[in-house]
Amino acid sequence: MANEQSETIRCPMCGKPNPAEEEVCRHCGARLKPLTVDAKARPTADSYPQAGEEIFDLSAAAEDPLSSLDALLSDVPEGEDLLLGEIDVPLPEEEGAPAETDALLPEEEAALAANALLPEALGEAKQTEPLPPTEAAPWPEGTPEEEALAEAFADAGAETPAAEEAAPEAEEALAPAELPSWLEAMRPVESVPEPPEEEAETPMETQGPLAGLRGVLTPLTAAMLNPEERPWVSGRLALSPEHKKKIDILEQLVRDEFTPQALSHPRTPGTQRILRWLVAAVMLLAAFLPLVAPAFRQAALPGSFPAARAAQTVVARLPQQATVLLAIDYSPAFSAEMAAAARPLLADLQAKKAHLVVVSTHPLGPALADNLLTSLPRPYTAATTLGYVPGGAAGLYTFARLPRLLFATNAAGHPLWTGAALARIHTAADFDLVVVCTDDPEVARMWVEQVQPLLGQGTPLLMVVSAQAEPLVEPYYETAPRQVAGVITGLEGGMAYAATREMKVSAYTWLVWNGYSWVVLAAVALMAAAGLYNLLLGWWEARRHPRQPLLLDDTADEA
Amino acid sequence: MKAPVSTAVAIGVGGVILLGYFLPVPYLTNLRLLLLQWAVFLAAAALFVAALNLSQHHWVRLTNRHEAGTSGLLLIALWGSFVLGLVYPLHSAAVRGLFRFLILPIGVALLGVLTVSLIYAALQMMRRRPGLFSVLFLTTAMLILLGATALPGIGPIPFLSDTLRPWLAQVPAAAGARGILLGVALGTVATGLRILLGSDRPYGE
Amino acid sequence: MTAWTTGLTDIAGLVCVALFLAVMLLGLVVKVPRPGRDLRPLHALRRLRQAIFLTVESGQRLHVSLGRGLLMHQQMAVGMVGLRALERLVSMTAAGDRPTIVTAGTGPLGILSRSTLHSAYETHHWEERYRPTDARVTGLTPFAYAAGAGEVIATENVAANFFLGAFGPEVALLADQAAARGEFVAAGSDSVLAQAVLYAVAEEPLIGEEAFAAAAYLGAGGLHATSLIAEDVFRWLLIALMVGGALFKLVGGHP
Known part of the structure; x- marks a missing residue:
């Protein structure tokens, strides 16, 4: 056990044990070891800009970020431009800034730019010009590197007095900056040596909290990009106990930032959960109301459905013992609605002794077809199930042209295309009728686009669709010439079809229809009440608390 | 360019399919049909690969003892159904039972949840996006x-x-x-x- | 319709495709539009970017779901855009503590999303971050897929979700589950049905071809960006044709 513990490490994010050699957590994928760049991807000294070589000019970028970024982007190869293309540089909104520049940079991207730059740039730095991994050194305790750093800083410190001579000029031009007390206390003013004369020519900061200070930020040079030749400019800090205390606080803050903390998702608020249960309860109650209370049953049929009547006319014209291609292309979830819609049509086909050839572009289609055909009052036995057509539109197109190629035999290995009904079928156009049952308008469209053009005049296409697909399927019926000869839509479409044929609607169907009506009424009542309530509440809240910019709100960007 | 050979093959096949759709040249149409047949078989194989992918995920969870019980049950259900479908024909009582008493109720139940979700979303809509x-x-x-x-x-x-x-x-x-x-x-x-x-x-x- | 008119329609179709291609390539030569400058702002994608950065900051995960695009169906087109967007999103979140997780509802998308994840990490020299199980096929039927992806939303420390692909109404289950947990949701699909439910459920729905523009707005650049120009050009052409056709018919013309 002890051995197992020594060879496992705990994930800092999820706390679960992992083998010591794992790079990332097996459970949550969090990094277990520090992220470093592969040595092979590490740049050599030659890969850095040499003296005289052109590098990205930061000072120019500060003056005109857009043009500088454009120049940078134009030099990047196509693949790498993918990332740089999205880097947006926020423009300082200063008076007198060129109007053209304002127009070039949309305001909504400006606030994002800082965010966009950081993670992207982190990622891209590894792609384009990977930097060596930063090694965290204890600070301010001395290591050999620190000693060298301190020496260099001390050297720089010896030259600082000249900066004081330049200071009066700056004081005349600038109002003294007012820093917060805590920041003022952190400034090691007494420990900063006087600037040398040469540094009087160093660039002075013109904006931000460092405005008026000279030589605070060192301009980037080509040599500084090379870690081996980087000139260290630093100095020995004389720290008071107070400063040390503040450094400790800062270090603690940084440490906390990297200390993994258990992240908890916002829990679903209780009221939200209760409301969901309430909605479910109301729906269930409405659905079962006609079942338990006969007073809530009604005898009214749904409205008229011309497309369902047209479907019935097509079936009525069908010859006896016709061969009908039946596509069962709905998912199991919609089986109840689809069965209610298709049953009257299937009963009609059964009466005409039509032979069904069943096919599906849904993997569960054959099982659904079996379930549908056996659930009829009289199971439909004159049916041949071909199976599943893989490949979506391409598969359907191939099937419509060459059905025998895709289905040579049945699952048991027996020849399929024998017998009076199937022997004459070579393409989809040889069927007397094609019926597609689907809940998905995309699937309906696929049949209309891939199969219907191959059918010709002699083979009409009928659709039995879920109510959700109706608005997108009905236009195929409305067009002239009709691409779909008739449409039966959902439960009410099936009932309308049955009513057209003066078929007897079963007691079960009536119960379902009544339950459906009450569910619809309940849903509409809930929506109306809640919509009105929320509308009034929103209006009242807007009056009481004018909208504040939120963290994730675009208005924050624009503000 | 990543994988130039496979990219070239993809471009060639895509070009033939596209031209075969627009130009009624018999040779091109037949070639298009042949390529589509291959693609159909490839798509069928992809379904099997999807089942393997699903299994792999749950196998990893099982071996890592992360919700192993659920994953084990799902694996048994997945491959049990697969074997059942291979051994018994579609219209057998075993396959019908599996379909009627397991697959259908689960699908319908999820649709019921969707109904509640959609109505709830409609109730909240005026608050979220007035x-x-x-x-x-x-x-x-x-x-x-x-x-x-x-x-x-x-x-x-x-x-x-x-x-x-x-x-x-x-x-x-x-x-x-x-x-x-x-x-x-x-x-x-x-x-x-x-x-x-x-x-x-x-x-x- | 006679064979002559059919042939003419076919050739017209081929010419349209060629023109579309020409406009796309011309855009590459003249100027590749850049998000934030040349492209109109898309609120949903702007908020997605913000949410991603907050996700990375909080050490949580981004969940990308690519839907149920079939290999040989036009639905795969939006799935391909989803894959490109995934590549971009991986590079945006690679610095985070938890890697991006991807779910799909079909085998081909599962394979391609896994390959895309690997490729994206490889490009950034962070191969060790790649885990094959971060790209998952969560179910083979629409609702099974939704249930599986919902489990990812619930158990994988997800803070932001991006659904881009071919979905049906089952996408509402995903969006609702994420919303109930206080997670950000941006979603787009090529299906009108999915868009209708997403409008009600998702925090930031992408409507119509906005789903196809997602990769370009996430910085895919190149032909992704220029194809937006081509789409705009052809959109105006279609509008002109429709209005012209309606006027022609109004004055009694016969096409």
Whole structure:
């Protein structure tokens, strides 16, 4: 056990044990070891800009970020431009800034730019010009590197007095900056040596909290990009106990930032959960109301459905013992609605002794077809199930042209295309009728686009669709010439079809229809009440608390 | 360019399929049909690969003892159904039972949850996104629902069921849907062309 | 319709495709539009970017779901855009503590998303971050897929979700589950049905071809960006044709 513990490490994010050699957590994928760049991807000294070589000019970028970024982007190869293309540089909104520049940079991207730059740039730095991994050194305790750093800083410190001579000029031009007390206390003013004369020519900061200070930020040079030749400019800090205390606080803050903390998702608020249960309860109650209370049953049929009547006319014209291609292309979830819609049509086909050839572009289609055909009052036995057509539109197109190629035999290995009904079928156009049952308008469209053009005049296409697909399927019926000869839509479409044929609607169907009506009424009542309530509440809240910019709100960007 | 050989093959096959669709040259059409047949078999194989992928995920969870019970049950159900389908024919009592008492109820139950989710979302809509479009959206949804049913004692609502609902579904809704579909079609063409040019290969080999 | 008119329609179609391609390539030569400058702002994608950065900052995960695009169907087109967007999103979140997780509802998308993840990490020399199980096929039927992806939302420390692909109404289950947990959701699909439910459920729905523009707005650049120009050009052409056709018919013309 002890051995197992020594060879496992705990994930800092999820706390679960992992083998010591794992790079990332097996459970949550969090990094277990520090992220470093592969040595092979590490740049050599030659890969850095040499003296005289052109590098990205930061000072120019500060003056005109857009043009500088454009120049940078134009030099990047196509693949790498993918990332740089999205880097947006926020423009300082200063008076007198060129109007053209304002127009070039949309305001909504400006606030994002800082965010966009950081993670992207982190990622891209590894792609384009990977930097060596930063090694965290204890600070301010001395290591050999620190000693060298301190020496260099001390050297720089010896030259600082000249900066004081330049200071009066700056004081005349600038109002003294007012820093917060805590920041003022952190400034090691007494420990900063006087600037040398040469540094009087160093660039002075013109904006931000460092405005008026000279030589605070060192301009980037080509040599500084090379870690081996980087000139260290630093100095020995004389720290008071107070400063040390503040450094400790800062270090603690940084440490906390990297200390993994258990992240908890916002829990679903209780009221939200209760409301969901309430909605479910109301729906269930409405659905079962006609079942338990006969007073809530009604005898009214749904409205008229011309497309369902047209479907019935097509079936009525069908010859006896016709061969009908039946596509069962709905998912199991919609089986109840689809069965209610298709049953009257299937009963009609059964009466005409039509032979069904069943096919599906849904993997569960054959099982659904079996379930549908056996659930009829009289199971439909004159049916041949071909199976599943893989490949979506391409598969359907191939099937419509060459059905025998895709289905040579049945699952048991027996020849399929024998017998009076199937022997004459070579393409989809040889069927007397094609019926597609689907809940998905995309699937309906696929049949209309891939199969219907191959059918010709002699083979009409009928659709039995879920109510959700109706608005997108009905236009195929409305067009002239009709691409779909008739449409039966959902439960009410099936009932309308049955009513057209003066078929007897079963007691079960009536119960379902009544339950459906009450569910619809309940849903509409809930929506109306809640919509009105929320509308009034929103209006009242807007009056009481004018909208504040939120963290994730675009208005924050624009503000 | 990633994987130049496979990219070239993809471009070639895509070009043949595209030209075969537009140009009624017999040789090209037959070649297109042959390629499509291959693709159909490939798609069938991909279904099997998907099942393997699903299994792999749950196998990893099982071996890592992370919700091992659920994953183990799912694996048994997946491959048990597979073996059952291989051994017994579609119309056998075992396969029918599996379908009627397991697959269908689960699917229908999830659709029931979806119904509650959608109604709940509609209730919350005015709070989350108050505005004219939300009012329009909710009003249209309510009118379509009411138009599709019959009121107790009244039957189909006059004017709404026979005039307004069909008009809403066939004119504004269908027109909007057509507009969206045209935009989607343009996007699909652009994506297809990018694939044909070999520029849209975010995946590796 | 006679064979002559059919042939003419076919050739017209081929010419349209060629023109579309020409406009796309021309855009590459003249100027590649850049998000934030040349492209109109898309609110949903702007908020997605913000949410991603907050996700990375909080050490949580981004969940990308690519839907149920079939290999040989036009639905795969939006799936391909989803894959490109995934590549971009991986590079935006690679610096985070938890890697991006991807779910799909079909085998081909599962394979391609896994390959895309690997490729994206490889490009950034962070191969060790790649785990094959971060790209998952969560179910083979629409609702099974939704249930599986919902489990990812619930158990994988997800803070932001991006659904881009071919979905049906089952996408509402995903969006609702994420919303109930207080997670950000941006979603787009090529299906009108999915868009309708997403409008009600998702925090930031992408409408119509906005789903196809997602990769370009996430910085895919190149032909992704220029195809937006081509789409705009053809959109105006279609509008002109429709208006012209309607006017022609109004004055009694016969096409």
